[in-house]
Amino acid sequence: MTTDFLEEIHAQVGLVALRANPNLVAPNGFVFDGVVVSPTPDPPWVMVYTAVAWPRDGLGTSLSAQQVTVTTTYTCHCVGLSTTGARAVQMQVRSTLLNFRPSIAGRNCSPIKQDDSQVPERDESLGRLVVDAVSVFSFTSTG
Amino acid sequence: MGLRVNGMDKWIEVLETLPERAPKAFADVVKRGGVQIKKDWQARWRAASHPKGHIPHLIRNLGFDESRSGWTFTATIGVQSGRMQTRLASIIEYGSLTSAPHPGGIPSLEAEAPKTEYWAGKVAVDLLEEAKEVHVPVPPG
Numbered sequence: 275m276t277t278d279f280l281e282e283i284h285a286q287v288g289l290v291a292l293r294a295n296p297n298l299v300a301p302n303g304f305v306f307d308g309v310v311v312s313p314t315p316d317p318p319w320v321m322v323y324t325a326v327a328w329p330r331d332g333l334g335t336s337l338s339a340q341q342v343t344v345t346t347t348y349t350c351h352c353v354g355l356s357t358t359g360a361r362a363v364q365m366q367v368r369s370t371l372l373n374f375r376p377s378i379a380g381r382n383c384s385p386i387k388q389d390d391s392q393v394p395e396r397d398e399s400l401g402r403l404v405v406d407a408v409s410v411f412s413f414t415s416t417g
Numbered sequence: 418m419g420l421r422v423n424g425m426d427k428w429i430e431v432l433e434t435l436p437e438r439a440p441k442a443f444a445d446v447v448k449r450g451g452v453q454i455k456k457d458w459q460a461r462w463r464a465a466s467h468p469k470g471h472i473p474h475l476i477r478n479l480g481f482d483e484s485r486s487g488w489t490f491t492a493t494i495g496v497q498s499g500r501m502q503t504r505l506a507s508i509i510e511y512g513s514l515t516s517a518p519h520p521g522g523i524p525s526l527e528a529e530a531p532k533t534e535y536w537a538g539k540v541a542v543d544l545l546e547e548a549k550e551v552h553v554p555v556p557p558g
Contacts (some may be wrong), residue, residue, distance in 0.1 A: 308517065310514060321514060323512050323517050323518050325518075325520070327524075329524075329527070329528065330528075345527075347520070347523075349511055349512055349518045349520070351511075351512070351513075351514055353514070389523050390511075390523065392507065392511060395507075397513060397514055399513050399514050399515045400514050400515065404514075406513070406514060408507075408511040408512075410511070410520075410523070412523075
């Protein structure tokens with residue numbers, strides 16, 4: 275058994291890139307990793323759900339039958355006070371992640387691509403009205 | 418001086434019957450992919466939901482549609498809007514500000530894409546080899 279932290283490293287490359295964007299960090303905004311702090315700050319901010327998976331078939335399996343590929347998916351909830359605000363956050367997230375090629379020691383990473391983008395929707399689940407626009411990005415790495 | 422061609426008649430016959438045989442075979446390749454994505458998507462959501470089932474109607478309302486425009490064959494997979502529980506679809510697929518996503522569509526599509534490519538290649542070769550119908554095993558939807 276090895277302790278290689280690959281899951282955490284793959285999750286962090288996207289989050290670190292987002293936090294390197296001055297328009298998304300304090301005082302201009304926030305980047306949350308799956309949980310919004312309490313009390314909920316004023317938008318704009320982005321909350322990212324990250325999934326790191328080792329897919330079974332197709333790309334995932336090498337010729338020697340080893341599972342070598344990691345797929346990392348960032349589901350970004352871009353939150354603003356209005357649809358315009360949510361789209362502005364979406365734009366910052368896109369300009370940070372899209373076509374960015376992460377660098378991970380020992381792995382070959384693809385550039386990050388966008389999988390999906392949803393219309394901004396009102397959301398009151400945090401006890402206040404905000405507008406949430408979802409953008410989904412992912413990249414694969416092999417090693 | 419002359420030119421003599423042997424054995425080409427058979428292959429010319431194969432090529433001439435392609436317009437009748439190819440659309441059915443390729444439509445079945447796409448249909449097969451659509452059915453598999455739908456079933457995979459349902460399985461992923463079933464696995465993500467409570468064992469007793471929070472979203473039985475939503476899983477049942479996942480469907481697929483096939484269409485054709487010229488030589489483009491399309492399968493559209495997703496929930497049918499206006500049915501029971503279908504408003505939950507985006508919350509489950511993309512999550513909300515208080516709940517994590519359980520994606521089913523994109524992972525199913527990515528898992529199925531290489532298999533559909535394999536079938537498309539196999540069908541293309543079969544169509545060119547013999548002047549007979551090519552059957553693609555389409556699982557029941």
